Amino acid sequence: MNSKGKYYLTTAIAYTSGKPHIGNVYEIVLADSIARFKRLEGYDVYFQTGTDEHGQKNELKAEAEGVTPKEFVDKVAGIIKGQFDLMNVSYDHFIRTTDEYHEKEVQKIFKKLYDQGDIYKGAYEGLYCTDCESFFTESQLIDGKCPDCGREVHPAKEEAYFFKMSKYAQRLIDHINCHPEFIQPVSRKNEMMNNFLLPGLQDLCVSRTSFKWGIPVEFDPKHVVYVWLDALTNYITGIGYHCGGESDEQFTKLWPADLHLIGKDIIRFHTIYWPIFLMALDLPLPKQVFGHPWLLMNGGKMSKSKGNTIYADELVEMFGVDAVRYFVLHEMPYDNDGNLTWELVTERTNSDLANTLGNLVNRTISMSNKYFGGVVENTGVCEPVDGDLKAVVTACRDKAAAKMADLKAADAITEIFALFKRCNKYIDETMPWVLAKSEDSKSRLATVLYNLVDCICVGASLLQSFMPGTCENIFRQLNAQPRTWENLDKTGLYPSGNKVTETPEILFARLDVDEVIAKVEEKRLAALPLPEIEVEPQLSEKVDFDTFCKSDFRVVKVKACEAVKKSDKLLRFTLDDGTGTDRQILSGIHKWYEPQDLIGKTLIAIVNLPPRKMMGLESCGMLISAVHKEKGEECLHLVMADDSIPAGAKLC
Template sequence: MMNEKDTFYITTALFYSNSYLHVGHAHEIVAADAMARYKRLRGFDVKFLTGMDEHGQKIEQAAQAAGRTPQEHVDYVAESVRELMRNLGADYDIFWRTTDPAHIAAVRKIFNRLYEQGDIYKGAYRGLYCTPCETFYTPRQLAAGRCPVCEREVCEIDEEAYFFKIGKYGQRLIEHIEQNPEFIMPKSRANEMLNNFLRPGLEDLCVSRTSFKWGVPVDFDPGHVVYVWVDALSNYAIGLGFMSDDDTLYKKYWPADVHIVGKDIVRFHTIIWPAILMALGQPLPKQVFGHGWVNIDGKKIGKSLGNAVDPNNPVATYGADAIRYFLLKEIVFGQDGNFSIEALVNRINSDLANDLGNLLSRTVGMVDKYFGGELPAEQAATDFDEDLRAVAARVAKSSEEHYDRMEFDQALAEIWTLIRRANKYIDQVEPWKLVKEEGKRDALAGSLYNLVEVLRIAAILIEPIMPGIPARIYEQLNIQGGEWSKAHNFGLAPKEIKVTKGNALFPRIDNK
């Protein structure tokens, strides 16, 4: 029997149907997409799931305010998210929506099973509730009497509700987190979960609501709708067919290799979701990666601050590849970072136009000028080849290690040491002098071939982050791309390179 390919299952968090899209969403999308593309290049059998969290009181209210039915409203928002994904070049496999009838059916089954086995019971909820955040709080969780998340006023609530006995799984969760240091990334967030939530003990979790209708009705008690925890979090499994008639994908791809989520929902993904999975007897995701916030011009993004740049706009102006590069180079994945048009333009001009774009145009230009566009097979070495090749070999390996750990900024930094090394190689070799020297024609051809090879290797290495660029490089050099492993071999392109002059990869942008 043939070996089946290793699988890799990656998800973003679901996009909440009531939030406006901002650069922070773009950051999460491009990170997940870059990782999915990287694994595909490595030869993994990848599933990349993203989608929409479409139920809840806030959405019901937003739909009403917009003069739409809730379904019309979530359809409209889902289309805008798909549009952003398209514009960013996100190549997802599954776009899952919690209003999908298949989702609703599976959520009801999960809720029933947890109820039947005694993990969910009916009780009464008395306490404090933040409507916009749809979250219950104990008095000590409040910040100056207000919601600790959105700082709005909370209201007192007294209603019948179903509760999940999450505390049953607290000790197992603690052990799991302690024994699996890669389960919560960045690692600093693990202590926060252990010390702030798990070790003090988990209170039973309210998993139904009666205060609104827009949700999945509880099968056996239709006045209740299933609350977000069971409804939305379970999408990661249901999206693969868990609890459906056909769970082939679930059996093949679960558990998830990584859930990529914002740092504010790490808690839900590392405590509530794993506890639900434990109750259902299912394996836990291998990793939950909490990314940071993207600030705009140094300020937190806020609807009221009016600084929420629609990410579609810079994509339309500067292109998806430049935006993807910027978001993953400028912002350390896992930490907060900053977005500004000024910094973006600087990156485009220096890293993309000057370093990468120039390397290609210089290489193509010299093959054209010195050899009429076609390198001869007769090639010789120069004194500077060995170091260039050594840097290429090192960078292919180190960038791979950084991709594996989702250290995209460091992967790019490594790749750019190779690109800059190649530009320096041109200055060392001085092809404009070689062309005038007797008997140096072979060395001149060999040096230009080495530049082609650096471009070929760099194109493979940047493909996960800038998927639109490699084909344009290959086209001008008339060479083939290929899978990741080909970045580890220097000298794979045929010697007789026939170039075709093309447009600049990244035209310089006037700073004014």
């Protein structure tokens, strides 16, 4: 197949301050699906991602860990790359802004812009956000906090170099007006025009002196290059741009970028600062910048401080790589934030992946083996319903392509799953189990199963951009190869006489949502730091052995437990003490235990205490518990025994 031309795609480079959560990883998965689909269409794709590693935040984090900044970012860059690789991302180049070639080009770019008068030295005084490494005016703050991340800001003043943004502002406005596709979605374009460009741009601070972890300004080494001038230029340095010299052949081939895929929170840097830097370098602007929405957790933005952060590896451990890829791609709207919960991922895994796709493949292979020993043959015995199926299948390629042309991956996946749903309907319409009952309809049955295998191959070929591992498994089980783009609007290409696998593998197992939530909670609790337990150091008064031996400690089983009416503390236990008669004990432990949680437990009780009345009820004995303090508060734990010990067993 002849190439349709180059397609250069980038993501924002991930900041190396810590492990990226699934909302960050969503971007790289979306970019990967676009890159894979473009390759399928016949484009010569180059897909670049990487890490943004300089800045004050990383300098402070390294200091806190007692390591050098380079050691710190090396570790975190490895973690980030590991998360991307886990998600089966097919990037062509992973750039790090600490790469030597990048740092040298940034220094050259800074010097060129300074020499031509676009950068000048001044001083900056304003309100500074350490996390965003940005200065803001009072009017830009939201509720007195950083407008980008919502964190506290503090007054700061320092000598700095500035870029003359206003010099290129009108040229950028004209470009945006003449190229409506440049910023997508349209809502992001309107925001940039109305909130920043049209009111007038302030000059941009492009160097810092208050920290050292950055690329030094070559001609003024007490300054380091501001993070955005450093980070944004990765899109050209990573493909061989040489400032002031002849760039690599790869740069000449690939630039301008066809798509910068970024989060909506950094749209300003990519659609205002970056294009202006490129204009100053006399380079073409990227063809399109897409600011994707956020993936929220339970309706809120993911944040470690909120405790609602989920990581890709946690989801993969529970659901598998392709189930996670499917969810984040299919559940994200084009221009509105998506929502993630453990319950929603479980529901989608069961309904779409296990039922619609997995069950279709499993049934088709199973019936092929049951009725024809796994041999799939087209006998040419057709009926009108076959044409209806094939019409849906042959139209799917162009429908999916139209959605992907607009970067609507969720809608493209919906089109592909409509194909699989039509195949399931075809099974219901043709009823292969009925055809199998008569020798006269065996030829028709063979064609039905052939059509199913053939059409699944078309669907899997389209789906492989989004769920590559699953589709590889499907092709292996069907003994087939992925179709080329030119053949994805055709049916009847599966080799007649091929034999499918003898034992179909389950693509996606159905999951019980309660079990999923229980496992999540178990892992959450296991990850919590151990409590600081304070044990009272003083010992009780000594007793002689004979006195101790008079106490009768027995194993008891909780048959029933309920809260005592009109009491906030007391629980009423009905216990099996091995005597054949139920024993009642009251215990003031409701603060620490709910009654339903104790039914069936095996406990220890002292049973030869004299009966005692509490709240009008008789308590015959006392349950044994351990009392200690956690962070200054009293905590109580019932002493529980092995359930295999019989009721009435005596402790000695």
